[in-house]
Amino acid sequence: MALFEIRPETGERKATAAFWALLAGSVIGLIAIVVAVVLLARWWQQSQQLNVQSEREQGQVEDLVATCSRAANPQACEEQRVNDAALRLGAEACKALEGDAYDGCVWNVAREQRNPEVCQGIKDGVSQTACSDELYRRIALSNTDSKSCDKISDEQDKSACNETVLASIAVQGTCAEHGVDESVCDQQDLFSQIVASRNPARCAELADEARRLDCTDTIGPGDVDLDGLNATEEAILGTSDLSADTDDDGLNDYDEVKTYGTDPLNPDTDGDGYTDGQEVNGGYDPLAPPGAE
Numbered sequence: 001m002a003l004f005e006i007r008p009e010t011g012e013r014k015a016t017a018a019f020w021a022l023l024a025g026s027v028i029g030l031i032a033i034v035v036a037v038v039l040l041a042r043w044w045q046q047s048q049q050l051n052v053q054s055e056r057e058q059g060q061v062e063d064l065v066a067t068c069s070r071a072a073n074p075q076a077c078e079e080q081r082v083n084d085a086a087l088r089l090g091a092e093a094c095k096a097l098e099g100d101a102y103d104g105c106v107w108n109v110a111r112e113q114r115n116p117e118v119c120q121g122i123k124d125g126v127s128q129t130a131c132s133d134e135l136y137r138r139i140a141l142s143n144t145d146s147k148s149c150d151k152i153s154d155e156q157d158k159s160a161c162n163e164t165v166l167a168s169i170a171v172q173g174t175c176a177e178h179g180v181d182e183s184v185c186d187q188q189d190l191f192s193q194i195v196a197s198r199n200p201a202r203c204a205e206l207a208d209e210a211r212r213l214d215c216t217d218t219i220g221p222g223d224v225d226l227d228g229l230n231a232t233e234e235a236i237l238g239t240s241d242l243s244a245d246t247d248d249d250g251l252n253d254y255d256e257v258k259t260y261g262t263d264p265l266n267p268d269t270d271g272d273g274y275t276d277g278q279e280v281n282g283g284y285d286p287l288a289p290p291g292a293e
């Protein structure tokens with residue numbers, strides 16, 4: 001062998017080194033082969049088990065469907081049974097159905113699993129897109145995630161989704177967290193303050209015209225003095241929407257009109273010398289004429 005015919009002074013040492021290298025290489029190679037065989041055997045066993053399981057499940061679905069032959073409406077019965085089974089076993093089980101019924105079954109599974117990927121199994125192209133659009137929208141709204149909105153195919157639905165997500169980020173006040181301009185959250189904050197003030201004139205403070213309209217719609221006629229009577233009701237009564245107690249008798253306009261039936265423009269409705277507020281607070285009847293109490 002050429003390896004052993006090297007110069008005599010170093011030949012023996014080199015031959016020994018080569019022998020050990022060869023031995024180590026062979027052992028490593030053998031271990032690698034054993035590991036590969038074991039992994040392959042395990043994979044084969046698992047895939048066989050999965051096949052058997054899936055065949056057994058498919059068999060169960062077929063058995064369930066067979067019992068529908070005695071049902072009043074066999075077709076409806078089959079669809080119901082297969083749909084129920086598919087929700088447990090996955091979209092594979094839908095194969096017991098055909099056409100629209102099959103597509104509807106896969107859509108149900110996609111909904112149940114909240115997984116747009118499952119929609120790819122739908123055969124009708126329009127339904128397939130509608131299914132994944134629906135799920136991306138649901139995921140976007142529940143996770144406040146505009147990236148899921150961007151996966152929606154229908155342009156109108158996509159922008160509506162983005163608007164809804166943005167509005168919910170604004171309401172939550174999480175602009176910084178979602179990388180949204182801080183002014184969006186500031187405007188929402190201002191909107192809430194104005195609505196709480198019940199003063200429609202303040203809606204003009206909002207930057208966006210659509211938001212201004214939304215603001216005036218939300219507030220309606222307004223109730224600037226927050227006495228419970230809106231501006232329209234106060235205008236009819238002749239009271240002021242800038243003062244909760246127009247006649248300054250210690251009873252607010254709402255209580256005079258809705259609770260005690262006193263005159264909100266006359267501090268002493270029954271003319272006995274005591275104001276309506278003094279009488280109510282003292283436990284007297286503000287509507288009893290002089291000398292009646």
Ligand SMILES: [Ca+2]
Pocket residue numbers: 222223224225226227228229230231234240241242
């Ligand atoms: Ca008012």
Ligand SMILES: [Ca+2]
Pocket residue numbers: 225227229234239240241242243244245246253
């Ligand atoms: Ca008032």
Ligand SMILES: [Ca+2]
Pocket residue numbers: 245246247248249250251252253256264
């Ligand atoms: Ca009053």
Ligand SMILES: [Ca+2]
Pocket residue numbers: 267268269270271272273274275276279286
């Ligand atoms: Ca009185």
